[in-house]
Amino acid sequence: MGNIKTRCHFSIIFESLWKFWLVIILILLNELDAIIDIVQELGTGGIKSLIETGGLWGLAAILLLTLVVFFIQFLRWRKTWVILDDNLLVVEKNTLNKSKNTIAIENISAVNMERNLFERLVGTYRIKLDTNSMTTANETDVSIVFREDFAIAFRKTLIERMNALKGNIEEPALSKERQPDELFKAGAEGKKVFHSTPKDMIMHALYTLPLFSLIIAVGGIGGAAWYVSNFGFISFIRDFLGGFIAVAFMVIGAIYNLIKKFITYYDFTAYRDGKDLHIRCGLIKLRSYTIPVDKINAIEIEQPLISRIFKKYNVKVVTVGVGDEDGESSNITMSLSKEQLKEQLEELVPEYGWADFESIQKEERGGVTVRLVKSIKWHIFAILVALLLVLVVELPLWAAVGIPIFADAYINLLYVLSHKASGYLVMDEGLVISGGYFQKTYMICTYKKMQVLNITQHPASRRLDICDGAVMLLNSAMGLPYIKTNLAFEISDKIIGGTK
Amino acid sequence: MDIDEKNINYVKLEKNAKRCMRISAMAVLATVCLPITVLALILFDMNAVGTTILVLVWALAIAYVIAVPHVRYERYRYCIDEEAIRVRQGFIWITEQIVPIERLHKIRISQGPVDRIFKISRVCVTTAGGDVTIKFLKDEKAAEIAEALKKKINDIAAMERESR
Known part of the structure; x- marks a missing residue:
C-alpha cells in the first residue's frame, strides 16, 4: 500500500446513530407509563386521537432528531480524512471544530485492531493507534474504522513502516494480508504460543x-x-x-x-514474534494487540488477595496504547503458578530475565517507625471525631467511640500490610519494587525507561537515614519503599547512567 | 546519610526569593484566615472560647508566615550539571527531584503576579514522565538556564538523529 488519502468506512455514521438511539431508548424507558398510554391511544382512537393528544409530535420530534444526528454524523464522516503520507499519519477533521492530528509513524507505540458485534455484522474493523505521549497516555490517540480487507492492509503498511524506521526490516511483523484471526495464527506458526483453556x-x-x-x-x-x-x-x-x-x-x-x-479474556492467546508481543482475546469484542517490546515501560506482576492465598501471579505490561479504555486489559498472561510464570516470562519478555523477583529484599525496618509516627495524626483525628460524636452529635457511647476506633484500626492495618508487601531489588539493569495492601504488585523497570526520580524524607525517616519516593515512568509511577538514603542516590546515579 | 549531605554543588536562591515566598504565604493566609474570621464574627456569638480559638488561628497564621518561608528558603536549592537537574525543597517533608538531562522534552518559563513584582520566574522542565519546576529564579537567571537547557535538548536530538 502506498500513500493514501481516505475516509473511514461509512458504517461509522450508523454506529454513532446506534449510540444516539440507545440514549433515546433509555430516556423512553424512564417514561414507560406515557409510552403505554400512547400505544393504548393508538389502539383505541387511531392516529387522529394520537395527533390530538400530541403523541405523534413526540414521535416526529424523535425522527427529526434522528435525522439531525444522522446529518451531523454524515458531515463528520465526509469531512474527516485519514492521510498516510510517507512517514506521517494525518487525521484531518474539517468539521465545526477543525483539527489536524499529525503523528510521526516512528512515534506510534501500538497498532491494535478490534471489532464489536456491530462491526462484525457490517464487516469492518476498528484500528486503534497510540503514540508515546504523556499527555494522551491514558486514551487512544486515533481510532478509525475501515472495511475488513482495507483495515488489514492499512495495519500491515503501518507496522512495516514502523519496523523500517526502527531498522528491523528483516523482521516484518505479520506480513501476510489476511484476516486478523488468520493473521494472528499465521504469525504464531513456529512460535511458542500460550493458549488459555x-x-x-x-x-x-x-x-x-x-x-x-x-x-x-x-x-x-x-x-x-x-x-x-x-x-x-x-x-x-x-x-x-x-x-x-x-x-x-x-x-x-x-x-x-x-x-x-x-x-x-475468552480464548486468551499470547506469543512473541521478533520484537513484538502478540495478544488476542475476547468473546463479543475480539481484541488483537501488537505490543512492540521496546515500547514497554515496565512489567507488573500482580497478586490480588485471592491470588496471594493460592500463590498465583498474573502479568501486565505498562505501555501506552494498551489498557486505555474501559474493558481493555494490558495482561500478557492469565493467573499462573510461579513455575508457569517463569516459563512464560522467559518466552514472552526475556528482556526482563534479570528481574529475579523472588530475591526481593524487604524494605528497611525503619519503615515501621516512620509509619508509626505517621499514624499519630490518625490517632489524634480519631480522638477528635470521637469527642465530636459524643459531645455534639450525642451518639451512643459505643458508636461514638467504636466508629473512629474502627476507622483508625483499619488505617493502621493498611500501614502494616503496606510494610509487609514493600520490598526492593536494585540490579544493574533496573529495579524491582513490590508494594500494595491486600493486593501485592511487583513492578519491574529498566533504568533507561525511568524519567524522574522523587526522593522524599519525612522528619522521622530523616533521623533514621531512610527515605521513600517514586520513580516516574511514561504513563505510570513506581512507589519506592523505605530504603537507605545513600541507596536512593545510587539509584539516581544508575538512572542518569541509564541514559548513556 | 541525610539528603543534605550528598556531595553535590547545589545553588541556593537569591535573597529576594525569601521575600517572594513570604508574600505568597501571606496571600494564601489572607484568602484563608480573613474569610474564616469574618464568617466567625457574623455567624457566632464570640464568647471567650471562640475569641481564644480565633486568636490562636491568627497566632498560628503569623507564625506560619514568619517561619515557613524562612525554612523553605533555607532548604530550597537546585543543581544543573551535564547529567541531571536536581531540585530540593520542602518544609516538613523534604523532597528531591532528579531528572536526567537526556529525558527533557520541553522547557517553559512562567511568571505569576507576585513573581513579577520581585522580578523572578520559574523554569518548568517537562519529561515524558512529568514536570519538574525550578522556582524563585531571577528573570535573567531563568532565561540563562532555559537557553542552556534548550541547547542541550537540541544537541541530544541531533545526536539521536545521527545515531539512527
Whole structure:
C-alpha cells in the first residue's frame, strides 16, 4: 500500500446513530407509563386521537432528531480524512471544530485492531493507534474504522513502516494480508504460543475477583442464609425485603464481574514474534494487540488477595496504547503458578530475565517507625471525631467511640500490610519494587525507561537515614519503599547512567 | 546519610526569593484566615472560647508566615550539571527531584503576579514522565538556564538523529 488519502468506512455514521438511539431508548424507558398510554391511544382512537393528544409530535420530534444526528454524523464522516503520507499519519477533521492530528509513524507505540458485534455484522474493523505521549497516555490517540480487507492492509503498511524506521526490516511483523484471526495464527506458526483453556479463564476470573465484591457477596449470602435457616424464608422476605434485593444485587454484581472477565479474556492467546508481543482475546469484542517490546515501560506482576492465598501471579505490561479504555486489559498472561510464570516470562519478555523477583529484599525496618509516627495524626483525628460524636452529635457511647476506633484500626492495618508487601531489588539493569495492601504488585523497570526520580524524607525517616519516593515512568509511577538514603542516590546515579 | 549531605554543588536562591515566598504565604493566609474570621464574627456569638480559638488561628497564621518561608528558603536549592537537574525543597517533608538531562522534552518559563513584582520566574522542565519546576529564579537567571537547557535538548536530538 502506498500513500493514501481516505475516509473511514461509512458504517461509522450508523454506529454513532446506534449510540444516539440507545440514549433515546433509555430516556423512553424512564417514561414507560406515557409510552403505554400512547400505544393504548393508538389502539383505541387511531392516529387522529394520537395527533390530538400530541403523541405523534413526540414521535416526529424523535425522527427529526434522528435525522439531525444522522446529518451531523454524515458531515463528520465526509469531512474527516485519514492521510498516510510517507512517514506521517494525518487525521484531518474539517468539521465545526477543525483539527489536524499529525503523528510521526516512528512515534506510534501500538497498532491494535478490534471489532464489536456491530462491526462484525457490517464487516469492518476498528484500528486503534497510540503514540508515546504523556499527555494522551491514558486514551487512544486515533481510532478509525475501515472495511475488513482495507483495515488489514492499512495495519500491515503501518507496522512495516514502523519496523523500517526502527531498522528491523528483516523482521516484518505479520506480513501476510489476511484476516486478523488468520493473521494472528499465521504469525504464531513456529512460535511458542500460550493458549488459555476455558478453565484457565474461569480460574483467572476467580483469582482476580476484587476483594470488596467478594466480601459483599460472601457476607450478603452468608448473612441471608443464616437468617433464613433460623427464622424462615417468609420472615426474611417480610423483615428484610430491601436487604434481600440488596443481597441479590451484590450477588449479581459479583457474578457479573466473573462473567465480564471471562468474556474479556475468552480464548486468551499470547506469543512473541521478533520484537513484538502478540495478544488476542475476547468473546463479543475480539481484541488483537501488537505490543512492540521496546515500547514497554515496565512489567507488573500482580497478586490480588485471592491470588496471594493460592500463590498465583498474573502479568501486565505498562505501555501506552494498551489498557486505555474501559474493558481493555494490558495482561500478557492469565493467573499462573510461579513455575508457569517463569516459563512464560522467559518466552514472552526475556528482556526482563534479570528481574529475579523472588530475591526481593524487604524494605528497611525503619519503615515501621516512620509509619508509626505517621499514624499519630490518625490517632489524634480519631480522638477528635470521637469527642465530636459524643459531645455534639450525642451518639451512643459505643458508636461514638467504636466508629473512629474502627476507622483508625483499619488505617493502621493498611500501614502494616503496606510494610509487609514493600520490598526492593536494585540490579544493574533496573529495579524491582513490590508494594500494595491486600493486593501485592511487583513492578519491574529498566533504568533507561525511568524519567524522574522523587526522593522524599519525612522528619522521622530523616533521623533514621531512610527515605521513600517514586520513580516516574511514561504513563505510570513506581512507589519506592523505605530504603537507605545513600541507596536512593545510587539509584539516581544508575538512572542518569541509564541514559548513556 | 541525610539528603543534605550528598556531595553535590547545589545553588541556593537569591535573597529576594525569601521575600517572594513570604508574600505568597501571606496571600494564601489572607484568602484563608480573613474569610474564616469574618464568617466567625457574623455567624457566632464570640464568647471567650471562640475569641481564644480565633486568636490562636491568627497566632498560628503569623507564625506560619514568619517561619515557613524562612525554612523553605533555607532548604530550597537546585543543581544543573551535564547529567541531571536536581531540585530540593520542602518544609516538613523534604523532597528531591532528579531528572536526567537526556529525558527533557520541553522547557517553559512562567511568571505569576507576585513573581513579577520581585522580578523572578520559574523554569518548568517537562519529561515524558512529568514536570519538574525550578522556582524563585531571577528573570535573567531563568532565561540563562532555559537557553542552556534548550541547547542541550537540541544537541541530544541531533545526536539521536545521527545515531539512527
